[in-house]
Amino acid sequence: HAKKRNILPFINERLSPDIIELLRDIGRAGDEMGLDLFVVGGFVRDLMLYRKSDDIDIVVEGDGIAFAKHLAVMKQGRCNTHREFCTAVVILPCGFKIDVASSRLEYYKAPAALPTVEMSSIKLDLFRRDFTINTLAIRLNQEGFGTLIDFFGGQRDIKDKSIRIIHNLSFVEDPTRVFRAIKFANRFNFTIGKLTSNLIKNAIRIDFFKNLxxxxxxxxxxxxxxxxxxxxxxxxxxxxxxxxxxxxxxxxxxxxxxxxxxxxxxxxxxxxxxxxxxxxxxxxxxxxxxxxxxxxxxxxxxxxxxxxxxxxxxxxxxxxxxxxxxxxxxxxxxxxxxxxxxxxxxxxxxxxxxxxxxxxxxxxxxxxxxxxxxxxxVTPLIRGKDLLTMGIKPGPAYRDIMQKVLDARLDGLVDTLEDELEYVNMINQNRYPH
Ligand code: CTP
Structure with a gap:
């Protein structure tokens, strides 16, 4: 069963009023459509770690695409949909993006060996993720707004500073998670849990990466x-x-x-x-x-x-x-x-x-x-037109002269435009002595 806890005081303390208002609007939009919905993943993890997060990921128990369209209208934004994955992105007029995913049970093709029976769709969605620290969700519906939901021990692992997989087939499912474990351990100064570490060694030994x-x-x-x-x-x-x-x-x-x-x-x-x-x-x-x-x-x-x-x-x-x-x-x-x-x-x-x-x-x-x-x-002050005024015929010599003036400027031999003109006169006379 999930551990549930009201973290509204946390939210009010750590998030900006704009973001809180946005989360409440998302909750209202969900209520209008009769859908349960949650902010999940990195956003919640970063909130618990006192870190700023730039992304909002929403999981809707139901049709996420229909919800995203509704939210886009409500917030006068745009909506891009990816039908194949039942996901959408809502882009607010200010450019801020909200990712929306659907967690309908029928969308999931659970990996054969995983026990997925008797899971609510939000639980199954979170179960399919990489590490426990990324499985926290916060309910956004008006009733229960700000309830932290923890199915897989994410809070414990944040407290323990531990990167842990949720199930033993995690790296079989997606070997790139080995790199992600290292990325998160490094970023948060966490350690990789013993079992997770052994599974990483195993993945490397058996070469899960060969098809990646x-x-x-x-x-x-x-x-x-x-x-x-x-x-x-x-x-x-x-x-x-x-x-x-x-x-x-x-x-x-x-x-x-x-x-x-x-x-x-x-x-x-x-x-x-x-x-x-x-x-x-x-x-x-x-x-x-x-x-x-x-x-x-x-x-x-x-x-x-x-x-x-x-x-x-x-x-x-x-x-x-x-x-x-x-x-x-x-x-x-x-x-x-x-x-x-x-x-x-x-x-x-x-x-x-x-x-x-x-x-x-x-x-x-x-x-x-x-x-x-x-x-x-550093660039010379003189331009081609100055050389023209000086009666120098346009051509490859211009590049050469400019280069010399630049060198003189770099070496502190000229300062003002007049210095440069004088310098050009000098090199021009040397080049074409009268
Ligand atoms: N995820 C996963 N397996 C992957 C990549 C991602 O399970 N190979 C899940 C993670 O649980 C994560 C979510 O998908 O919470 C979104 O991934 P990502 O966009 O990488 O977001 P963050 O976890 O927020 O990472 P970052 O802070 O680096 O953006």
């Missing part, structure tokens, strides 16, 4: 690498030998892990200075993960993961270039700003952070951060 698409493995790995602090997840991947599941040639040993610590520092440095610059965090960690593999192995990993060409180029071709240029830079230091600029200007944020993380010399690390903060966006 590379795309799904990559999606899970990427989510792990996008976490705020993925290092202990990488340690767990290593402990469980999941690196070999990703590719037999991949090694996630302590030297990779310590480089990942450097990546973490580089990303923290970047994000403190440039909160609004978006880049692929996962890719910086990923480049460090694979850097010691032979090109053939990296190529196979990228193909297995079906990385689009742009991403494959980023982690393979451009990453090798970054290694080469870092080597060059460490040999040429100290160098002029223009020299630094020419070594580094071909790289995007991901490679720059990769180089900062992998640089052997502190001096190189400093030079790269100096380039990124001070030099990267």
């Amino acid at each position: 698409s590379g795309l799904r493995v990559f999606s899970e790995l990427k989510q792990i690498l996008e976490e705020e602090n993925p290092i202990s997840a990488i340690e767990l991947l290593n402990e469980y030998h999941l690196d070999k599941v990703i590719h037999p040639g991949l090694i996630l040993d302590s030297s990779v892990i310590s480089l990942m610590e450097s990546v973490k520092k580089a990303l923290a440095w970047h994000d403190l200075l440039y909160l609004d610059i978006q880049y692929a965090r996962w890719a910086v960690y990923f480049m460090v993960m694979i850097r010691r593999c032979p090109v053939k192995v990296i190529d196979e990993i990228c193909n297995k993961f079906r990385l689009p060409p742009r991403q494959k180029n980023m982690v393979l071709r451009d990453r090798i270039r970054a290694d080469d240029r870092l080597y060059l830079l460490e040999k040429s230091l100290p160098c002029k700003n223009s020299g630094l600029y020419h070594i580094l200007s071909i790289f995007k944020t991901e490679q720059i952070l990769y180089m900062i993380a992998t640089a052997k010399k502190e001096e190189a690390r400093k030079a790269i951060s100096f380039y990124y903060t001070q030099l990267k966006d």
Whole structure:
């Protein structure tokens, strides 16, 4: 039987009035259609953990699609439906999304070996999920609004800081859950329960992953690498030998892990200075993960993961270039700003952070951060039209002149537009002496 408890005081204390009002509206919409409904999964887990959650997942005991349409009209939003899965997404005018799923018994094809008889449809829906911490539900109907429903010991496991599967076939049903166990353990600083841990080892030993698409493995790995602090997840991947599941040639040993610590520092440095610059965090960690593999192995990993060409180029071709240029830079230091600029200007944020993380010399690390903060966006003040006014014939020479002016600016030889014009005059005279 489910443990039930009124958590309205919790809700009022921890959620914003807007979200509470939205949850109440969802409950009212359910009452209007005579449907029982619950907010479930990550939202409830995060509420119990005092963490902010961006998603609302609703389970409706009945036709979720009809309910979603009703809610969309009520809230003047839009509704996208997925008939095949009996799910829908309601998009509110402000852009906020609410996922709606149906939990009608007849929708479920329970895995053969699972005992599913005599379960209410909400219980069966929750039973099919990955870990106990994700099985908590809160009733939203007006009668009983704010009742926490716990069928599978989710509250106990949140208290124990434990990741536990609900039934022993969980990883058979979906082997990607092995990666999810690691993601959650890392994110919440939880431990993986003994039985769950043994089942993970078993899944790896029997190779449940052999039929899993590379795309799904990559999606899970990427989510792990996008976490705020993925290092202990990488340690767990290593402990469980999941690196070999990703590719037999991949090694996630302590030297990779310590480089990942450097990546973490580089990303923290970047994000403190440039909160609004978006880049692929996962890719910086990923480049460090694979850097010691032979090109053939990296190529196979990228193909297995079906990385689009742009991403494959980023982690393979451009990453090798970054290694080469870092080597060059460490040999040429100290160098002029223009020299630094020419070594580094071909790289995007991901490679720059990769180089900062992998640089052997502190001096190189400093030079790269100096380039990124001070030099990267420097441009000359003069334009093509200024060169035209000076009587210089348009053509390939323009690029050359602009490059020289940029170098002069980087090296502090010019300051104002007049300085630049004078500088152009000088190089032009040298080029075409009278
Ligand atoms: N789920 C599952 N097995 C999976 C993926 C998901 O059982 N392989 C279930 C989980 O119980 C989860 C729900 O589906 O609660 C939704 O999954 P997801 O969108 O990944 O949400 P969250 O658990 O909220 O994860 P996150 O906080 O990373 O978004």
